[in-house]
Amino acid sequence: MRCQTGTPPPPRWRHPALGSEKPALRLAAARAEQVGQAHGWSPATFLYVLDGLTLLLNDRAPGDTVPLTEVRHRASERGRGVRIAEVLAAAGLLDDDTEPAIRSWIHRRTNELPAAFASDVRAWLLVLLDGDTRSRPRSPRTVYSYFGSVRPLLEQWSASRGHLREITSTDIATAIEPLRGWPRSNTITALRSLFRFATRRRVVFTNPTARLTNPGGERSLLPMTDAEIRAIETRVTTPAQRLVVALAAVHAADATTIRGLILDDVDLPNRRITLRGVAQPLGPLAHRALKVWTEHRRSTWPHTPNPHLLISRGTAHGVGSVSQTYITDQLLPDGVGIDRIRNDRILHEALSTGPDPLHLALIFNIGHTTASRYTAFAQAIT
Numbered sequence: 001m002r003c004q005t006g007t008p009p010p011p012r013w014r015h016p017a018l019g020s021e022k023p024a025l026r027l028a029a030a031r032a033e034q035v036g037q038a039h040g041w042s043p044a045t046f047l048y049v050l051d052g053l054t055l056l057l058n059d060r061a062p063g064d065t066v067p068l069t070e071v072r073h074r075a076s077e078r079g080r081g082v083r084i085a086e087v088l089a090a091a092g093l094l095d096d097d098t099e100p101a102i103r104s105w106i107h108r109r110t111n112e113l114p115a116a117f118a119s120d121v122r123a124w125l126l127v128l129l130d131g132d133t134r135s136r137p138r139s140p141r142t143v144y145s146y147f148g149s150v151r152p153l154l155e156q157w158s159a160s161r162g163h164l165r166e167i168t169s170t171d172i173a174t175a176i177e178p179l180r181g182w183p184r185s186n187t188i189t190a191l192r193s194l195f196r197f198a199t200r201r202r203v204v205f206t207n208p209t210a211r212l213t214n215p216g217g218e219r220s221l222l223p224m225t226d227a228e229i230r231a232i233e234t235r236v237t238t239p240a241q242r243l244v245v246a247l248a249a250v251h252a253a254d255a256t257t258i259r260g261l262i263l264d265d266v267d268l269p270n271r272r273i274t275l276r277g278v279a280q281p282l283g284p285l286a287h288r289a290l291k292v293w294t295e296h297r298r299s300t301w302p303h304t305p306n307p308h309l310l311i312s313r314g315t316a317h318g319v320g321s322v323s324q325t326y327i328t329d330q331l332l333p334d335g336v337g338i339d340r341i342r343n344d345r346i347l348h349e350a351l352s353t354g355p356d357p358l359h360l361a362l363i364f365n366i367g368h369t370t371a372s373r374y375t376a377f378a379q380a381i382t
Helices: 023-039 043-057 068-074 077-090 101-111 115-130 140-157 169-176 181-200 215-221 226-235 239-251 255-260 284-300 324-331 338-353 357-364 368-380
Strands: 272-275 278-281
Touching: 023 043, 023 077, 043 068, 043 077, 068 077, 101 115, 101 140, 115 140, 115 181, 140 169, 140 181, 140 324, 169 181, 239 255, 239 272, 239 284, 239 324, 239 338, 255 324, 338 357, 338 368, 357 368
Parallel strands: none
Antiparallel strands: 272 278
């Protein structure tokens, strides 16, 4: 035996990728080691991933990224393609050249529209999804909702109208007249969005929804009832749920803001949090929720490389944020709406401080038009 002859044992074998002369491969291999530890990969899975990284990166020019389609084509056996893509993304080496499902859905559904409206409606939906210089991106759920509201009207108008610019305010009034409740409110909101877009892009010369009011849309601004508050207190039980509700209830944070928070935005010892680039003091409720969540996060995923404050089982082994729909549709139980909680917080501030849109805009980092809407509604109900 070696211990009897004095011959030292051979060094433990390490996959060549871990010591590669190629910086990108060496970086990716090191990141795979971190991700694998955080996610509990077996040794065999780890080796399969390193083999795949070697296949994809060993002959690649410095600075080049790896297209996701290539990962799926060349390294998909044994189910390792997903893990390899996660590692490459964590290392900043992945180029997602695939088309998101929502984009293919937009193209497919707008192709089913009458030809007179298809291209303009497609452009509108894509701007809703991506945002532009004058509007923020909307969630896929909003895109689905808006399109579902306007599609029947567009199909109806196509029998007598050949372009959006031919739609009149009378056409719109006639179309929405039979609708009641939330279907009516949602349809009005979607139509106003479509024709505001069409006006900005000069697709139409005049906006037929300019004088269209939507009183039903203000119902979401009404203060939360005691029953609603008790229901939330009863149904929100996990540390992640309590964190989201606390940030919405105290700081009027929306889902986009919460999912973008990183650990460096939170200063628990000094009771401070940075939201939308603005440092704010932490109240007792939010401070307690953050403390419980960070302890839960640390004990559940002690080796996670993810810098985001809110993570999930799906994001703990990478560096990306949770999705918008994770917060709104998966994390929070039915009947607990983050927008409803956020609206209640802003309205409470408006009721407490009086008609001062600038105050609301500065505290919650909202636009002047939105702030004015809250102050006007606060005045109307007092």
